[in-house]
Amino acid sequence: MTLYRPIGQKEYELIRASEFRAFPPRLAAQPIFYPVLNEGYAIQIARDWNTKDPASGYIGYVTRFDVRADFLSAYPVQTVGNNTHQEYWIPAEELDQFNQNIVGLIEITSEFHSPTQI
Numbered sequence: 783m784t785l786y787r788p789i790g791q792k793e794y795e796l797i798r799a800s801e802f803r804a805f806p807p808r809l810a811a812q813p814i815f816y817p818v819l820n821e822g823y824a825i826q827i828a829r830d831w832n833t834k835d836p837a838s839g840y841i842g843y844v845t846r847f848d849v850r851a852d853f854l855s856a857y858p859v860q861t862v863g864n865n866t867h868q869e870y871w872i873p874a875e876e877l878d879q880f881n882q883n884i885v886g887l888i889e890i891t892s893e894f895h896s897p898t899q900i
Contacts, residue, residue: 783851785817785870786824786891788831790838794890797845802888804881808874815872815880819859821846823866825892833896840896846889853883 787805789797796806808815818824821844828842857870872880 783854784846784848785819786821787817787845787847788824788827789843789845790832790835791841791843792837792839794841794843797888803884805877805888808877813874815874815877816860816869817847817849817872819868819870820866821891823868825894828892829894833894840898842892842894843890844892846891847887848885849880850883850885853880 793806797804800806805815818827824844828844832838832842833840854870857872859868860871861868
């Protein structure tokens with residue numbers, strides 16, 4: 783199953799360090815990892831939120847990656863707004879298992895920069 787994830791600069795660097803094979807561990811204040819189901823939703827977050835966030839380095843990237851559907855079947859899809867705002871909530875302590883179920887590499891499909899930070 784193809785999923786997407788909006789990320790900032792620091793997370794991008796950690797993914798690159800994994801040779802685009804894994805997402806980094808969550809921070810203590812981040813109890814869930816939330817990959818999203820459609821690219822439009824990921825673009826919205828990367829473009830509209832990450833580019834305004836100092837913790838994201840004022841940069842938003844969109845990642846695309848495939849995950850084994852049988853692994854994801856253990857997690858219900860969460861709708862967090864309208865029906866295009868759908869995501870999985872993976873507990874932080876299960877992120878290693880999630881990473882082991884990524885098929886292929888994590889790709890960057892879009893990149894957004896804050897116009898005030900260029």
